Amino acid sequence: MTRVRIKDILKTTPTNQTITVKGWVRTFRNNSFIALNDGSTNNNLQIVVDFTNTPEEILKRITTGAAISATGTLIASQGKGQTVEVKATSVEIIGDSDAEKYPLQPKKHSLEFLREIAHLRFRTNTFGAVFRVRNSLAFAVHKFFNEKGFLYIHTPIISASDAEGAGETFHVTNFDLSNIPKDEAGAVDHKQDFFGKSVNLTVSGQLEGELAAMAFSDIYTFGPTFRAENSNTTRHLAEFWMIEPEMAFYELKDNMDLAEEMLQYIIKHALENNLEDIEFLSQRLEEEEKQKPQNERSELSLLDKLKFCIDNKFERVTYTQAIEILRESNHNKKKKFTYLVDKWGVDLQSEHERYLVEKHFKKPVILTDYPKEIKSFYMRQNDDGKTVAAMDILFPGIGEIVGGSQREERLDKLETRMSEMGIPVEELSWYLDTRRFGTCPHAGFGLGFERLVLFITGMTNIRDVIPFPRTPKNCEF
């Protein structure tokens, strides 16, 4: 008999039909009641075993974590807490689980502990919900762009350029590391390496994405990205997934509109398709917040926060306006910021972003038109000569979730800016070709997928929204 998914069974009207289910035991109570989970939903299916007619050896092997197959009739549950249950006629142990050694106990575990057993944490309610939501979000990203007629481009993972200057790169080499070829000057001789030059894991697919956009008009990438930064925070990973759309004939406003529409689309998709899991996560977060002092608790539940995001426009303010708001804030006047906001041109600190998003506007904020000095070379220079057409989207609790800009399409302006910032023009001649041949206004942005998953699941550490997080000094599994 074929296996039926528990998610489907729970929606089925019981008519004494015979079914077979397979999954992993969550708990076994009273020698009678198995809570069975197969990962299709957080809800367990209750299997009722008649222990008087079941061999003792089988009963002993129904332990937390064991894989079992159960066949029986689907009936309306006699107990509270579930509507249907399976009255088992046979239970087969597929894979034993020594209860004494199995690390997951039928009790609450800390996220830190579960992180150490990331290979098993999929089997918990929290991570089950998180990774089902993550899957759904990834699908929603593709669905959104596909519906908009965007082309999905696979930009390279191994790249010769880190020209964006987005961060430290991981080197990729085929050298015998205990015997690295050197040239006459004593430097590493990359000519002898696999690619004949120094290459690295990609830090962004943007530059390659721009090339494709200059032919297909609207494209996006969605792939892994690598940064060798020694960042130890709850929102940085050495390996993370990034969504990077790039659109020809888009200006900054079009770019913002698209980003906002996309974020709202994805959140809506999650609420429509993963409500059960999000409700669970929302409740989980509320429980957790009860531990905190009153003034640190968030005013809205996760569910309300997500609904709020799709029902309200994001606030759009320029960097200059933001500086004014911060400078005039009581927070600044009472010197509550570690870094006081005094003059135009300073980069905004996390505390400033948090203040704008969480205290002042209390909703997602799009900050635009930053001073050119604190932004990348490829961003389009505004007519004021001081700012560039950049936009960052800031989310409550997360900070920067999207970073984007209108790109500088004017060759002379781009080259001047590159030499000012010490970017080697020759190495990027392929990039500059797009400005030489049929250049046009275009724009794009990067969205850190894990930060989006963080926001939508209400988790607080980015290491808990990717199956196997890679962070400094940590590459397990």
Place this chain on the structure above:
RNA sequence: UCCUUCUUAGCUCAGCUGGUUAGAGCACAUGACUGUUAAUCAUGGGGUCCCUGGUUCGAGCCCAGGAGAGGGAGCCA
């Protein structure tokens, strides 16, 4: 990388002013019970007190160094 907190049973944590045999709850095992919902009750087993060195009659506790983890900052997505 910097600042800061932490590391005691499988997990979450107590452990007094440095004092003799290191505790609790949960988990686990055994038994009882048998329509339970993190079942309940009884009994039991379980410890490299993160590591190395030092101070002391005596260190889980004090000191030094190291490792790992959490939180914050910077860098960013």
